[in-house]
Amino acid sequence: MTFGRRGRELFVESTGSVRASDSLLAHRVAWLHFVDHETNLAIAEKLGISRFRVAKLIDLAIDTGIVSITFNSPSETDEALSERVRRRYKLSQVLVAPAVSDSEDPRRTKQRVSQLAARYVSEVLVSGSVLGVAWGSTLDGVATAVESLGGLPTCDVVQMIGEIPTVENSLHASELLRRFKNATGGRSFPLHAPLLVPDEATARGLKSEASIARTLRKVDEIDVAILAVGSWRPPSSRLVDVMPLADVEEGHRLGVQADVCGVLLDLHGNEIVSNASRRMIATTSAQLRAIPLTVGIASGPEKIAAIKATVLSGLINTLVTDEASAQALLQ
Structure with a gap:
């Protein structure tokens, strides 16, 4: 063991690779940094050492176990699984709601996914943002979860898809627009038109109408868009439920696997142009890809193929789903 003095520091060097004085000093530096939240510069001035030495001592405190850092993920997310799916599909972010039990009611799973999506949207939106909203039962759940959170930052809300006839008023695109507008306190931009019209000429004419064009x-x-994912095979899509039979049959012949905000996709995520898609009044695929943050929200075994088609399409860059669906996406 060697005793000595180096500058202003008295040290004792043990036979190991870490000097005893370094261990004591690392403990002191770590306390000032992690507990008292002092900057490296402030610590350096207080202890009479360089900022570089402070940084090295912080690393030493972590490496030798003086400081133990534990990362506590929110209980409603599975970080490891999320990261695996994100890397596989080259997404910006994936949020996975972990399973509560093997026998969980699918409705409860869907509710937890909606709650996770609502919390995420509440964190990424800032005052002055523009929020885009599509439609569907999933977004109905997100709206309910947002309301329970007490609202969102003030921002404009845009209806991204025309109206679809349904007996459930809560699923109307205009009703979802109203609920999100109330949650944000901003302006709303409604799309006063049906999603599907009789022919292409009518669609072109309506798109040029002043309020619709606006x-x-x-x-x-739009800065942030929240989108549901509809499945055609097996059928789990509100769009399929209300489309004319001839349009549904054509979609099946063309290989439609999923629909996202009115955009039809095949199994590999390629857009399918059909007679129905030409008659739609909705956000285009090009517009979707230009939105900085597009959040796709879907869960359940019946949606897995549709979710995969959607993440492959590039229409979304963020996915919120359940654990079982995330695991299936990796198989």
């Missing part, structure tokens, strides 16, 4: 232009300003 909303479709506002889509280009």
Whole structure:
């Protein structure tokens, strides 16, 4: 063991690779840094050492176990599984709601996924953002969860898809627009048109109408879009439920696997142009890809193929789903 003095520091060097004085000093530096939240510069001035030495001592405190850092993930997310799915599909972010039990009611799973999505949206939105909203039972659940959180930052809300006839008023695109507008306290941009019209000429005419054109232009300003994923095989899509039979049959012949905000996709995520898609009044695939943050929300075994098609399509860059679906995406 060697005793000595180096500058202003008295040290004792043990036979190991870490000096005893370093261990004591590392403990002191770590306390000042992690507990008292002092900057490296402040610590350096207080102890009479360099900022570089402070940084090295912090590393030493971590490496030798003086400081133990534990990362506590929110209980409603599975970080490891999320990261594996994110890397596999090259997404910006994936949030996975872990399973509560093997026999969980699918409705409860869907509710937890909606709650996770609502919390995420509440964290990424900032005052002055523009929020885009599609439609569907999943987004109905997100709206309910947002309301329970007490609202969202003040921002404009844009209806991204025309109205679809349904007996459930809560699923109307305009009703979801109203609920999200109330949650944000901002302005709303409704799309006063049906999603499907009789022919292409009618669709072109409606898109040029002043109020509709204004909303479709506002889509280009959306910062965050929240989107549901519909499945065609097996059928689990509100769009399939209300489309004319001839359009559904054509979609099946063309190999439609999923629909996202009115965009039809095949199993590999390629967009399918059909007679129905030409008659739709909704956000285009090009507009979706231009939105900085597009959040796809879906869960359940019946949606797995549709979710895969959607993440492959590039229409979304963030996915919120359940544990079983995430595991299936990795198989």
